[in-house]
Amino acid sequence: MLKIRGLSKRFGQKAAVDDVTLDIPAGSFIGVIGRSGAGKSTLLRMINRLIDASDGSIQFGDVDVTRLKGQALRDWRSDCAMIFQQFNLVGRLDVLTNVLTGRLNHVPSWQALLKLWSADDKAIALAALDQFDMGQLAAQRTDSLSGGQQQRVAIARALVQEPKMILADEPIASLDPRNTRLVMDALLRINRHYGITVLCNLHSLELARGYCDRLIGMAAGKVVFDGLPGELTEDVARELYGLEAGDVMDDAAPPVLVPGMAPEIAQLIQA
Amino acid sequence: MASTVARLPDAQLEPLARAYKDALAAKQRQILIGIATLVVALFVAGYMAEVRIGEFLRHIDRFPTYIVRLFFLDTGASVFTDIGEWFWGWKHWLKLLVETMLIAYTGTFLGALAAFVLSFVISANLSRTAWLRISVKRFLEFCRTVPELVFALIFVVAFGLGPVPGVLAIAIHTMGALGKQFSEVVENIDMKPVEGITATGATWWETVRFAAVPQVLSNFASYALLRFEINVRGAAVMGFVGAGGIGQDLIEAIRKFYNSDVSAILILIIVAVMLIDLGTERLRHALLGKERS
16 A cells, blocks of 8 residues: 655646645556646656655655665665656667566676676566567567557566556557557556556546546646546546646547547547 | 849838848957957967067978978988888887887776766766765866876876886876766766666666666767777877887987987878778777667
């Protein structure tokens, strides 16, 4: 169980995340929705401490995440693997090495720096890749892969961290509809099979409703909705997206069409 | 010829033309002021540094005559009449030339190694400890502002004559110069992989190893090769202060007026430097070409 209490992040005068309080039970698949700039990404980055919070606390069991340092902080980061919108892989390394970087916290530093991966680590990484039908691409340079393939490599990297939780920051925002399905299905499978908590930022309401057990709506840094996908009525959605720009929602016929979403995904929703 | 531009009546044209002329005149004024400042500064600098044009002109003939004298043997015959006599010491000189290259190579290698490690410590985007970054940066600044020859002199006093002081002097200067260039390369990398590796729970050095190094390696190699070219030239004069290499024989020949030896050694140095330049240039282009693909 992850307990977030009064969490805030200010950049200068502007609060990106403003006094957020949430409980994330273990094993759940939670979608964080809202317009871009609502603070979803900042919230996720504070959880794994890529960004430090200005205020508030994050508690995991009896660990105060906001105060972690050194090895304890690295262990925590390894425990809550992150998946990024832009994949954040190292394009010039081969696919398997990228997956193996997920093992860095499990391997002695001197071994890692010399790239002396154990046979065991390689086996784990290959298995993770093969799970997404990517085993035969292990030796390819990562930047030669398509976006969808790269995101699956990134998920494999996250998996070999053996995380307790996966933070996915708009994982499908740069993918086409087919890869969107593949990636979301992969996340769902990880959640259902291994019981790993998934906290996923999504732009698309339709996908969020389809995949998540629970939705958290954010606007202007605050949590404005927290409930089951079924409770997210058109009115709530309109309110959620309308808080920042009411006029944008007015002429967008079905409320599930999020302003600014990629046209391919919009088509997918309409189909 | 039919024109696609309708000519404006003069009344309309005149204000536009005048505005353009005025704008141009302002720019020209600025350029003139700039040139005038430059000329005044030149004279002031010349006066302060006691640069005497008269003196220079009176003795200007000595310069070409010295060069011409370099090409005559002690017997008074032109060096081209007896190439064997001109390059009489070639075996010895080649040995010294190889020593010069080795000084440059070892110095560049050691300096580049240190610069490689330190460049990540001082790059603004990766560094996490401000005081460490600032102090290492200042240290590298010191290393590259003090001329190599000064370092070499100091080390000759400390370690005695020979190539070791030369290697150390070049290594220290190279560390300072390459450390800065390397860190600028590091500051231009894509930070997304860095974020990605950090998020796996990797240590700082692991993040550098896996997210930064693959992005900078070919650029680093290219800069190091360029520095090697420069260091070969630097190593050629290390012998002036007794720090090994061919410079020792060159300065002796100059001081003792062994004119034909000076020209022979200079020609050997120039040929060697040109060959190194050509070789490293090829290598660098190959590296950068690989980079782009």
